[in-house]
Amino acid sequence: MDRQHLGMDEQVYSGWQFAHFHFFAEQDLLCNQSHNQQHKLEPQVSRLLLLFCQSNGHLLSREELERALWPNTVVDNNSLYQLLTKLRRLLEDSPRQPQFIKTVPKRGYCFLPDVSALPAESVNTDSKTPSKRPVWVRWLSWGCVGAMCFAAVASLGSKFDRPKPVQYALTDVSYALGLEAEVSAHPEQNLLAFVKDINQLQVSDKSGNLLSSLKVESRISLPQWHPKRALLAYWQYQAGECLLNLADEKLNQIHTSRALPCTYAKRPVWKNLDEMVVILKRNQQDLPYLYRISTGQLILLPLHLHADENIRAAVRVWDDEILYLVNSPGKGSYLLSLAGKKVMTWDYHVWLISYNPKRRTLILNHPSQMGAIIEQVPGQKAQVVANTAQGVFTSVSADQHGQLFVASESWQVNIRNKLNMPLFSSSSLDYLPATNPLGETAFMSRRSGVCEVYLQAGDKLTRLSAYHGNAYAHFLQWSPDFSALLSNRDKQIVLYGRQGEIGEFTTELSGPLLSLGWLDHERLYAYDGQTLILYNRQGIILQQWAIDALAVHYDWQDKRWLIFDKQVLRSTSSLDMPGEALTSLNPQHVNQLMNLKLVDGKVYWQSKWDKGIQIWQFSLDQTLAPVLIEQGHFIWHFDVDAKGELMVAARERVEGDIKVLRPTEL
Secondary structure, three states: OOOOOOOOOOOOEEEEEEOOEEEEHHHOEEEEOOOOEEEEOOHHHHHHHHHHHHOOOOOEOHHHHHHHHOOOOOOOOOHHHHHHHHHHHHHOOOOOOOOOEEEEOOOEEEEOOOEEEEEHHHOOOOOOOOOOOOHHHHHHHHHHHHHHHHHHHHHHHHHOOOOOOEEEEEEEOOOOOOEEEEEEEOOOOOOEEEEEOOOEEEEEOOOOOEEEEEEOOOEEEEEEEOOOOOEEEEEEEEOOEEEEEEEEOOOOEEEEOOOEEOOEEOOOEEOOOOEEEEEEEEOOEEEEEEEEOOOOEEEEOOOOOOOOOEEEEEEEOHHHOEEEEEEEOOOEEEEEOOOOOEEEEEOOOOOOEEEEOOOOEEEEEOOOOOOEEEEEOOOOOOEEEEEOOOOEEEEEEEOOOOOEEEEEEEEEEEEEOOOOOEOOOOOOEEEEEEEOOOOEEEEEEOOOOOOEEEEEEOOEEEEOOOOOOOOOOOOEEEOOOOOOEEEEEOOEEEEEOOOOEEEEEEOOOOOOOOEEEEOOOOEEEEEOOOEEEEEEOOOOEEEEEEOOOOEEEEEOOOOEEEEEOOOEEEEEOOOOOOOEEEEEOOHHHHOOOEEEEEEOOEEEEEEEEOOEEEEEEEEOOOOOOOEEEEEEOOEEEEEEOOOOOEEEEEEEEEEEEEEEEEEEEO
């Protein structure tokens, strides 16, 4: 489909008006003027409407639309019909008596209303209608805005000047075998703290000479020095809860918090001698708190985010202000103040962040997500700091001299069979194995830098996806007839055949997915901890239920639902009934429960506990308690084949060292 046929020229239009609708394509926003309503459109629905608005009333064939909406992708025959149905519903249009979208049998579709394009500079997306002010008023307003922007940029420029170019020399600090990670450098004193092999905390000087060491049974994580004093805060995971510990430079314990219910904690940030900002993950949600050491109080901070956003980290930056790194699934990241002001934004996911007090810069992971770090200040372009030939930089910490202490880790994730043989030869991250009785194994891989689906059949390896975003996949499951694979990209559901992607739609759920699976080969379900929705393959919602549980899984052979509560596993033939209890569950069984599998009358799942990742098995036809069949610190996912043989995807060849980057001005 060429640009001329679709009515496109070189002028930029972001607003369109037809009938009683205003459509803002860049915001995926449709405004119904007659009902005074706004609708946030799914991206593909928005693209379809944009194609219609640009068509100038020309007939658009099905093939043209599919090529424009899904370039270089084979899609299911119903994918376009699904989008048309959603768009017609929003426009309150009838296929039989169309006012907007007319179907021309065997030829395509026409957009019927007169459409007027609004130039980008005349669109006011803060209201439901474009600006009606006279042109001279708008020009004056834009002049004032421009002057204010110039003043703001000038102000930022004075505060955040581009730092002088420096060259960093990389040298080793730690040399021991094993994993040294999660480094924290004291800003002023000659002290370095890091985690050794999961359950040891070590303190050295900045040349790597060991000063003290502490080893415990459970996992230790994320040490952080006080910016002035020789006080060290760190997390300890114990019995499914988090303990915040304070110690001196000799690792003598000064304070231990009460057990804080959480599944994961982020690096603490000192606010003053008595207070720290801590971020705890609870019920799939990251929550920021102020922790008061003297009283043990935990006070929730009023940081307001969208339901699907998560707090990656808190960081103490310019003028000792504490800001919050927020990740938006499928979009990017931004730095947010407690007052709700966005300080910086990125169009990729930032997961590594630290502050260099000497150069007044942020240290971040490279947009490629590979083994490089960059530095940046607001209003300035990023500069590459360092690259690592092997592995990735997983943590970074700077001192007042501008030295950067980094943890450089290398590993690979291999999927191994019962003979402990790797199924795939890869130096990448291969996970989420999904086998079927035909001898095929599908799996996810990060070998291209993003989550891609591969199919292994005999000696042939086929990539099924062609995805280039930063959304993460947590599920991969064969349909009951083994004709299709079900997966996700954050809250998007994606279907694959043996040749590639065959369909995609949004779940319409508010929270992150906890369960995803098949009811039969034509219907599937998704669950976010509050709502379970049943769909057909085209994404049409068939039914939904309100359910409060940890996870839900459907046994399509025995036609029943398995519901994991905190204390019991239940079975029910209908989600409208409570069902019967199959076995009791304790916190160790269900802490961070994930990766449910059902094979030959046995249900399998993963949990996380003090000793790491645990894999459980429960026979549905017995009354015995769940049995622990595998555990380890570095297990990612697993699968069970038709014969009941366990296949584990685990992180292997794990090595990590602490290194220092010493700057020299050019």
